[in-house]
Amino acid sequence: MANSPTRILLIYTGGTIGMIKDYDTGALKAFNFNKLEKKIPELGQLDCSIDTVSFEEPLDSSNMDPGHWVKIAGLIEEHYETYEGFVVLHGSDTMSYTASALSYMLEHLRKPVVLTGSQLPIGDLRTDAKENLITAIQVASLQERGRPVIQEVCLYFEYKLYRGNRTTKINAEHFEAFASLNYPPLAESGVHLKVNYEALYRGSRRKALLVHKELDTNVAILKLFPGLNKEVLTSVLNIPGLKGLVLETYGAGNAPTQDWFVSALKDAMTRGIKVVNVTQCSGGSVLMGQYETSEALRKIQIISGADITTEAAITKLMYLLGNKVSAKSFKTIFETSLRGEMS
Numbered sequence: 001m002a003n004s005p006t007r008i009l010l011i012y013t014g015g016t017i018g019m020i021k022d023y024d025t026g027a028l029k030a031f032n033f034n035k036l037e038k039k040i041p042e043l044g045q046l047d048c049s050i051d052t053v054s055f056e057e058p059l060d061s062s063n064m065d066p067g068h069w070v071k072i073a074g075l076i077e078e079h080y081e082t083y084e085g086f087v088v089l090h091g092s093d094t095m096s097y098t099a100s101a102l103s104y105m106l107e108h109l110r111k112p113v114v115l116t117g118s119q120l121p122i123g124d125l126r127t128d129a130k131e132n133l134i135t136a137i138q139v140a141s142l143q144e145r146g147r148p149v150i151q152e153v154c155l156y157f158e159y160k161l162y163r164g165n166r167t168t169k170i171n172a173e174h175f176e177a178f179a180s181l182n183y184p185p186l187a188e189s190g191v192h193l194k195v196n197y198e199a200l201y202r203g204s205r206r207k208a209l210l211v212h213k214e215l216d217t218n219v220a221i222l223k224l225f226p227g228l229n230k231e232v233l234t235s236v237l238n239i240p241g242l243k244g245l246v247l248e249t250y251g252a253g254n255a256p257t258q259d260w261f262v263s264a265l266k267d268a269m270t271r272g273i274k275v276v277n278v279t280q281c282s283g284g285s286v287l288m289g290q291y292e293t294s295e296a297l298r299k300i301q302i303i304s305g306a307d308i309t310t311e312a313a314i315t316k317l318m319y320l321l322g323n324k325v326s327a328k329s330f331k332t333i334f335e336t337s338l339r340g341e342m343s
């Protein structure tokens with residue numbers, strides 16, 4: 001008896017990938033995903049059946065917010081038993097934030113959730129949309145011994161499949177728009193589709209999907225720069241209602257050693273604000289205590305983001321604050337890898 005095709009749910013949220021050129025007017029307009037197989041007949045060669053669901057109002061991803069992440073997570077939850085894999089079409093600008101947030105929100109995920117997008121619209125002559133879409137669907141439909149090969153939230157772009165919460169958008173015009181500098185690709189597409197099995201995330205087999213929808217947005221990101229003054233730092237730390245701050249420091253987690261700087265942070269932490277030290281370098285890790293310029297931060301017990309990306313750090317703060325993690329265990333839990341977001 002022939003195996004039944006793998007069922008994939010395509011969730012279209014917006015972004016360039018969902019656009020098509022009207023050759024009469026030259027304008028870009030939203031693509032009708034119900035006619036997907038007519039426009040991309042190559043999809044017929046994949047052994048899967050594809051259903052689509054679209055946001056009523058396709059979004060440029062600059063307008064994505066945690067409410068939209070909840071909507072995507074809710075769609076996955078609603079259709080979790082019916083489909084073997086999920087492909088989320090999303091604008092590339094904030095795709096790494098959405099991928100990171102979803103990775104925390106979908107606890108005990110055992111199926112692939114692959115985000116993809118493109119730099120050029122589907123109908124464009126040199127488009128990257130077709131390859132990204134076809135391979136994202138192919139990756140999401142990979143099965144071995146009746147189980148999905150990929151069991152995590154990932155991001156597919158320009159021949160590489162990455163762990164979503166390890167990615168950053170690094171280029172606004174190259175097709176190779178994303179990088180994952182602290183974690184190897186999960187798969188690479190060339191003549192063959194090569195899966196890097198050792199890099200795949202494996203959660204608990206016994207637990208059912210748990211979808212977390214509480215995210216706290218009383219958070220901020222502050223990037224250090226030479227000349228950052230006391231007024232700016234204290235204003236940020238005194239934002240009414242602020243609960244968490246991602247501090248983008250230099251190199252391996254280094255920062256100014258002046259008293260006013262360290263005391264302002266210490267004071268904020270005493271008031272219960274969670275401060276996370278993340279490096280502003282694209283790759284590498286925070287290692288407090290390696291230089292004198294990070295020793296003071298270590299002493300005041302600032303949270304180490306290790307090699308987490310800023311995208312994964314800010315969404316982790318939203319997730320842990322939303323889940324009301326106790327003050328006592330917050331630092332330990334943040335410094336623990338929850339979904340493979342840090343080494």
Ligand code: ASP
Nearest residue numbers: 015016060061091092093
């Ligand atoms: N501005 C677009 C967006 O992020 C760019 C893209 O789709 O890649 O929605």
